[in-house]
Amino acid sequence: MRHTHYLIVGASHAALSAIHAIRMTDAEHDITMVCRDGALPYSPTVLPYVVSGRSDPGSVFLRDEDWLRTSKVRFLSAHEVCRVDAAASVAELASGEAIHYEKLLVASGAAPVRPPIPGLDGVRYHVLRTLEDAFGLRKALERTERAVVLGAGLIGMHAAENLAHARASVTVVEREAQVLPAYFDREAAGLIEAAFVRAGVAMRTGCAVERVHSDGEGFTLALSDGSRVSGDLLLVGTGVVPVTGFLKGSPIEIDRGVLVDDQMRTNVGNVWAAGDVAQARGFFTPAKIVSGIVPYAVEQGRIAGMAMSGDPGLRAFCGTVPLNTYAFFGNHALSVGADLSGEDCEVVRRVEPGEGRYLKIVLRNGRLAGIFGINVEFDAGIMWELILREIDLAAVKRRFLDDPQATARSLMSKHWR
Amino acid sequence: MPGYNTISFRADRCTGCAQCMDACAQRHSEDGDRAHSRIHIVEGEREGSWELAMCRQCGDPQCVLECPAAALAKNALTGVIDWSAERCIGCLLCTVGCAYGGIVHDGLAGHVIKCDTCGGDPACVRACGEGALRYLTSARLYNEFGDREDLFVPGLAGCQGCNTELLMRHTLRRVGPQSVLATPPGCVPGMGSVGYNGFTGSKVPVFHPLLTNTASMLTGIKRHYKREGREITALALAGDGGAADVGFQSLSGAAERGEEILFIVIDNEGYMNTGMQRSGCTPYGAWTSTTPVGREAHGKTQDAKNLPLIMVSHRCEYVATASTAFMEDYYAKLERAIAASKRGFAYLHVYSPCTTGWRFPAQKNIEVARKAVETNFVMLWEYTPEAGLRLTHPVDHPRPIAEYVEAQGKYRHLDEEQLAHIQRHIEENVRLIRRFAEDPGVARLLAGHA
Numbered sequence: 047m048r049h050t051h052y053l054i055v056g057a058s059h060a061a062l063s064a065i066h067a068i069r070m071t072d073a074e075h076d077i078t079m080v081c082r083d084g085a086l087p088y089s090p091t092v093l094p095y096v097v098s099g100r101s102d103p104g105s106v107f108l109r110d111e112d113w114l115r116t117s118k119v120r121f122l123s124a125h126e127v128c129r130v131d132a133a134a135s136v137a138e139l140a141s142g143e144a145i146h147y148e149k150l151l152v153a154s155g156a157a158p159v160r161p162p163i164p165g166l167d168g169v170r171y172h173v174l175r176t177l178e179d180a181f182g183l184r185k186a187l188e189r190t191e192r193a194v195v196l197g198a199g200l201i202g203m204h205a206a207e208n209l210a211h212a213r214a215s216v217t218v219v220e221r222e223a224q225v226l227p228a229y230f231d232r233e234a235a236g237l238i239e240a241a242f243v244r245a246g247v248a249m250r251t252g253c254a255v256e257r258v259h260s261d262g263e264g265f266t267l268a269l270s271d272g273s274r275v276s277g278d279l280l281l282v283g284t285g286v287v288p289v290t291g292f293l294k295g296s297p298i299e300i301d302r303g304v305l306v307d308d309q310m311r312t313n314v315g316n317v318w319a320a321g322d323v324a325q326a327r328g329f330f331t332p333a334k335i336v337s338g339i340v341p342y343a344v345e346q347g348r349i350a351g352m353a354m355s356g357d358p359g360l361r362a363f364c365g366t367v368p369l370n371t372y373a374f375f376g377n378h379a380l381s382v383g384a385d386l387s388g389e390d391c392e393v394v395r396r397v398e399p400g401e402g403r404y405l406k407i408v409l410r411n412g413r414l415a416g417i418f419g420i421n422v423e424f425d426a427g428i429m430w431e432l433i434l435r436e437i438d439l440a441a442v443k444r445r446f447l448d449d450p451q452a453t454a455r456s457l458m459s460k461h462w463r
Numbered sequence: 464m465p466g467y468n469t470i471s472f473r474a475d476r477c478t479g480c481a482q483c484m485d486a487c488a489q490r491h492s493e494d495g496d497r498a499h500s501r502i503h504i505v506e507g508e509r510e511g512s513w514e515l516a517m518c519r520q521c522g523d524p525q526c527v528l529e530c531p532a533a534a535l536a537k538n539a540l541t542g543v544i545d546w547s548a549e550r551c552i553g554c555l556l557c558t559v560g561c562a563y564g565g566i567v568h569d570g571l572a573g574h575v576i577k578c579d580t581c582g583g584d585p586a587c588v589r590a591c592g593e594g595a596l597r598y599l600t601s602a603r604l605y606n607e608f609g610d611r612e613d614l615f616v617p618g619l620a621g622c623q624g625c626n627t628e629l630l631m632r633h634t635l636r637r638v639g640p641q642s643v644l645a646t647p648p649g650c651v652p653g654m655g656s657v658g659y660n661g662f663t664g665s666k667v668p669v670f671h672p673l674l675t676n677t678a679s680m681l682t683g684i685k686r687h688y689k690r691e692g693r694e695i696t697a698l699a700l701a702g703d704g705g706a707a708d709v710g711f712q713s714l715s716g717a718a719e720r721g722e723e724i725l726f727i728v729i730d731n732e733g734y735m736n737t738g739m740q741r742s743g744c745t746p747y748g749a750w751t752s753t754t755p756v757g758r759e760a761h762g763k764t765q766d767a768k769n770l771p772l773i774m775v776s777h778r779c780e781y782v783a784t785a786s787t788a789f790m791e792d793y794y795a796k797l798e799r800a801i802a803a804s805k806r807g808f809a810y811l812h813v814y815s816p817c818t819t820g821w822r823f824p825a826q827k828n829i830e831v832a833r834k835a836v837e838t839n840f841v842m843l844w845e846y847t848p849e850a851g852l853r854l855t856h857p858v859d860h861p862r863p864i865a866e867y868v869e870a871q872g873k874y875r876h877l878d879e880e881q882l883a884h885i886q887r888h889i890e891e892n893v894r895l896i897r898r899f900a901e902d903p904g905v906a907r908l909l910a911g912h913a
Contacts, residue, residue, distance in 0.1 A: 063528055070523075089531030095552045101532060105550055108533050341559045344528045371555035378555060378568055423568060425516070427525075427561040442508075455505040455564045459474075459514035462562065 048145045050120070051075035052354060053137055055127050055292075056153035057087040059340050060321025060347035062108055064151050067351025069117055075355075077119045078145060080137070084124035085177050086110065090155070091340060094201075096180040097187070098208035103177065127154075132296045132314045149316050149354045152293070152304055153347065156286035156322040156338060161196070165258035169265040171280040174205055186279055190214045194267065194277040196255060198225035200372065202283030203238075207374055209281070210247050217248040217275050219267065224251055229370045229381040230418060233397060234404050237420050241375045241402070250275065288323040288336060301325055303336040308362035310350035318354055320346035329365030329434070330384045330415070337366040341430075364434050368416075371426060377402060382429040383416030384408070391415065394447050407447060412440045417450060424451040428458050437461060464522065465609075466602030467542025470578070470585055476595035477513040479504055486590035490581055498571050501578040502587045503564060513595075516564030518578040520544055529560035542602075543580050551575065601791050608794075611636040614666045621654040624818035624825025626787040626832065627729055631656060631700060633790075634727065635665065637797055642696040643684050644669040647677040647710060649702030651729065653736040656700070674709040677701055678717035681724050689723075696725055696804060703730040703744035707770045711743075718777035718808040725804035728770065731817035739820040743768045746840075747888060748881045750873040751820070761876055766888050771812040772896075775846050778911040780807035783845035783855075786814045788833035792855050796845055803847075814841045822872025831870050838867040839889050842896050848912040851903025854896070864889060 052068060054061045057079050065077055081087070086107040095101035114121050126140040130150070137145045158173035160166070172183045183205075187193075191214065195206045198220035209216045218225070224235035225242075239249050254270040264278040288303035299305045299313045303325035310318045310326065321343035325334045337346075345363070352360040372379040386408055387393070395406045404420040414432045417424065432439075432454060439446050439457075446453040484500035492499035503516040520537075524544050527535045534550035535557060537543075546566075553574055557566050566577040578585075580598075588598045614635040621628045627650055635644070644667055646652040656664040657671045672680045677699050685697035706714055706728040717724055733751050734740040741751040746767045750756050754763040774782045781803030785793040796811060803809040816831040818824070823831055835841045836856060843856040864886050868874035877885075899906040907913045 059528070059531070066528065091531035091554060091556070092552060095532070101550070101552060106532060108531075340529055340531055340556050344525070344560070348528075369559055371559060373553045373555055376573060378553075378570075380555070380558075382559075421570070423570060425561070425564040425567060426555070426559040428564055430559060431562045451564075452505045455503065455516040456507055456514055458516065458563060459505070460508055463514070 047136070048078075048143065049147075050078040050145055051148045052077040052151070053145055053147035053149070054079040054151045054153060055081075055137070056151075056155050056321065056323070057081035057083065057121070057123070058089055058108075058153070058155055058321070059343035060153040060155075060324075060350070061151065062087055063344045063347030064153065064320060064351035064354070065117060065119060067348045067357065068355040070355075071352070071357045072355040074118075075148075077117070078122065078147075079119050080122045080125050080127055080139070080145075082124070082126045083176055086123070088177060089340065090175050093174050093177070093180045094204035094208040096177065097174070097183050097205065098211045099184075100208070100211075103180070127292045130293055130296045130298070130317075132298060132317060135316060147316075150318070151350055151354065152290075152298075152312070152317065152319040152323055153321045153343075153350075154289040154292070154323045157289050158282065159285045159287045161255075161282065161284045163255050163258055165260070166282075168260045169258055169280060171282050173282055174201060175286065183279075183281065187212050187214060190279040192217070192264075192277040193279040193281065194219060194265075194275055195281045195283055197282065197284035198222070198249075198251065199228070199283060199285060200226065200370065201286075202281070203242075203372070203374065205281050205283055206242065206247055207245075209279075210245055214279070215246070215248075217250060217277065218242070219253055219255060219269065219275065220249075220251045221254045222251065225249070226372070229368065229372070230379065231385060231406070233395075234379070234406070234418060234420055237399065237402055237404055238372075238374060238377075238379060241377055245375050286322070286338065288325075290323060301334065305334060306346075309353040309360065310346050310363065311353060318350040320350040326363055327365045329367045330386065335366055339369060341369050342366055367430060367433050369426070369430060377421050379418075379420045380422075380424065380426050381416075381418050382426050383414065383433050385418070386410055386415045405450075407450065409439065409443075412438055412443070414439060425454060428454045431462065432457060435461065465542075466605035467520065468580070468583065468598060468600045468602055469520065469542075470517070470580065470588060471597045471599050472515040473595050473597075474507065474512065474514060476593045477504065477515075478593055478595075479506065479511070479513040480593070482590045482592070483587035483596055486586040490586040491576070492572070496571060499569055499576065501576050503567075518544065518561075518565030519563055520578070520580070525560035525562075526557040526566050529556045531556060541580070541583070544577065545579070546575065546577055548574065604790060604794055608633050608636050612640070612666075614640060615656060616662075616664050616666070619654045619656060619664065621650070622817075622819045622825075624828045625650070625654075626828045627651065627731075627815055628654065630729060630787055630813060630815065633794075634700070634797060635667070635698075637794070638696050638698055638725070638801060640667055641694065642667050642698050643681075643688070645672055645677050645681050645697075645699045645701075646670075647672050647699070647701050647705040648674050649705050649729075649734075650731070650736040651700045651702065674705045676713050677705060677710050678713040678722070678724065678726065681726075682717050682720070682722045685723055696801065697723065699724065699726045701726065701728050702734070702736075703728055703732060703770070704734040704740075704742040707743040707768060715777065718774060718779055718810065721778070721780075721807040723804055723807060725800055725809045725811070727800075727811045727813065729813050729815045730770070731815045731820060732767070733817075733820055735817045735820040744770060746885070748874060748877055748885055750822075750876065756876045761878070761881065762873075769892070771810070774810045774812070775852070775906060775910050777808065779810050779846070780804070781809040781845070781847055782812075783810075784812045784814065784841065784843055786832050786836050786841065786843060788829050788836060789843060789856055792843055796855070799845070799847070820873070822875075823870055827870065831867075834862065834867040834870055837862045838864050839893050840864065840867050842893065844896060844900065846906060846910065848907065848910065852896070852899040852906035853903075854900045857900075
């Protein structure tokens with residue numbers, strides 16, 4: 047049986063960040079990284095741009111062979127871990143091989159969820175999570191005239207825009223009443239939707255799909271408002287779920303994702319989890335949540351790597367703050383923190399619909415809870431830090447509300463220069 | 464990882480004129496609109512104070528880890544975090560990773576922008592007339608000296624925070640293996656450079672003369688090798704006690720005879736390894752175990768003698784003062800001193816604060832050394848027979864002497880009168896050294912090179 051000190055399942059942001067952290071303190075012990083995908087490490091975030099042709103698929107890889115060699119990482123690509131025997135510290139691969147590990151990091155990410163819509167199985171549809179998916183979608187685009195995107199989350203919206211750039215006629219169908227409900231309120235979402243409509247994308251929010259009919263080469267969707275939408279390319283972007291199937295039967299606790307403590311450790315002593323597969327403490331809520339975004343894949347990966355290699359500099363996870371950046375049709379939207387409400391909250395909004403500008407700042411107990419902007423410049427990383435450090439804005443409140451970017455930079459200089 | 468050049472910012476010198484921002488925008492765009500600037504001066508907490516937001520070219524950059532498109536990478540040669548326009552997908556995730564406002568969205572350009580240090584000639588630094596922005600290139604020292612062989616063994620046992628180990632190791636790295644080292648009694652052998660348990664502490668021949676005869680013994684050794692036709696550097700690493708007091712007779716003699724020796728004095732203002740007794744280099748007012756502080760006594764009652772200036776009057780090939788807070792200056796002088804030691808006597812006097820004997824926290828050593836220079840308590844200069852005496856780091860607007868003495872426990876007892884004495888002594892010394900610097904002929908007269 048093969049033996050490895052560190053076994054990493056997955057090869058995207060969380061896995062790479064963990065390896066980076068491990069190699070800061072442990073230059074020697076062997077690392078084995080196993081990934082279902084046959085390619086070098088890449089990020090799912092880049093895929094819509096591979097579909098549109100914006101990104102050259104040959105240059106999207108986050109690391110190269112040289113890095114694998116100098117970091118002393120044995121990379122088993124196109125290998126799948128199908129079972130983990132936690133008691134024996136053994137991972138079984140689909141190939142029949144088994145690997146004994148000292149420490150295991152579960153960074154297996156998430157996979158597209160298949161919504162339970164009657165008739166969906168009867169038609170060809172696409173998802174977008176792997177390079178293979180992107181190549182398939184890109185090829186299908188050549189013959190596509192009418193594309194339909196199910197789901198107006200980040201994946202669906204990115205894909206819809208890039209399909210539009212590829213000159214398809216695009217319809218987005220979303221069950222919720224607005225796009226991007228996790229990150230923006232109705233008003234901000236309205237500005238984003240308007241940009242899509244201006245670009246010729248049909249937006250059908252507040253519409254659930256009741257049934258999918260096969261229609262020769264294409265398909266027709268029956269929507270909850272009684273209308274019908276037809277197309278020849280269907281992209282399902284209704285969300286993802288953590289990839290935890292291979293942990294079934296092990297004592298590792300799983301809720302929506304793999305449950306971890308503030309050092310990303312699971313209930314099994316030599317097993318950690320990080321990234322889209324992990325469910326960790328929230329910053330604004332004691333409940334554990336799956337964050338599913340790149341910044342937390344990087345952060346959790348780093349913490350897990352430090353914990354696994356015994357780095358004495360390790361500090362506990364501060365909890366997930368909702369975060370996102372979103373660029374669309376030449377506009378950009380930033381969402382940092384939570385849109386809280388309550389007696390101790392103060393909300394300031396400045397909206398210029400004509401200019402497509404929107405800014406909303408939420409303070410709780412005089413501290414920043416959330417800041418949301420469309421086409422307004424501020425530094426997301428500095429705002430994130432202001433939230434995490436719970437910095438009291440009392441002395442600079444007026445300045446901050448008037449000019450959040452400059453004031454936050456000034457606070458940065460004072461608090462963590 | 465090598466060291467890299469870097470742009471440094473001194474907030475206390477910034478006037479908020481924003482010329483750096485304009486220069487940056489002009490360098491990086493057609494229209495020169497300030498929105499294109501990658502350097503951002505922002506008003507600080509106090510009115511009229513200014514702060515900086517720009518890329519710090521982090522050693523472990525978070526923006527690179529966040530980028531899903533491999534568009535950002537730390538350049539191993541320049542240290543700059545390079546951004547690739549071809550690879551960037553405009554997702555802005557890098558701006559989440561940066562907690563310093565170093566990579567930002569440029570709304571006019573429609574993509575993120577960050578400092579590229581203008582390829583090593585930053586426009587912002589050129590534009591700054593206040594000295595607030597500087598381009599520091601001292602990393603080359605780290606790279607150059609890091610590549611040379613360390614000729615001392617690991618594990619020298621100096622006091623916590625002592626800068627002498629840094630000085631010894633880097634000096635011998637530069638002087639090189641073709642040398643013989645003399646370390647008279649003091650901190651340098653005390654921390655193990657001579658050796659222990661039957662082993663030597665350096666990888667070059669090292670010996671431990673008496674306090675009194677260091678320069679005499681080195682004279683003999685150098686002459687012996689010369690007679691054998693072997694080219695070596697005869698190097699002394701001595702303390703101020705061994706040089707200024709007990710050892711002065713042999714030092715003075717060797718210098719006067721023009722022996723080909725490189726004599727480096729590490730001046731920590733006393734006999735610090737034996738229990739902090741005063742020496743001829745201990746300054747006025749300082750506490751030592753032999754100039755105690757009590758009801759009657761209030762520290763040393765005499766001023767320090769100016770040993771490097773005394774050495775100038777020995778017709779040396781080279782005399783210089785240095786400080787571990789100004790290493791670029793030290794390295795430049797070490798080069799010249801090594802070259803001069805092939806022709807005659809070369810003398811380097813390094814002011815070296817002592818964490819234990821001067822009573823200040825271990826992490827403050829370089830800070831105390833810097834304050835000594837910035838208050839003109841000590842002055843950095845060099846003397847060559849050709850050019851006379853030259854200030855290498857003139858301090859025209861010295862900081863108040865209180866900043867220097869308050870940083871050290873050995874001056875805790877000072878009263879107003881003593882402080883005034885120290886101030887007066889500094890001013891006299893500045894006048895004297897500047898007089899020499901203004902007229903090279905005067906110093907050459909003193910040295911006997913006129």
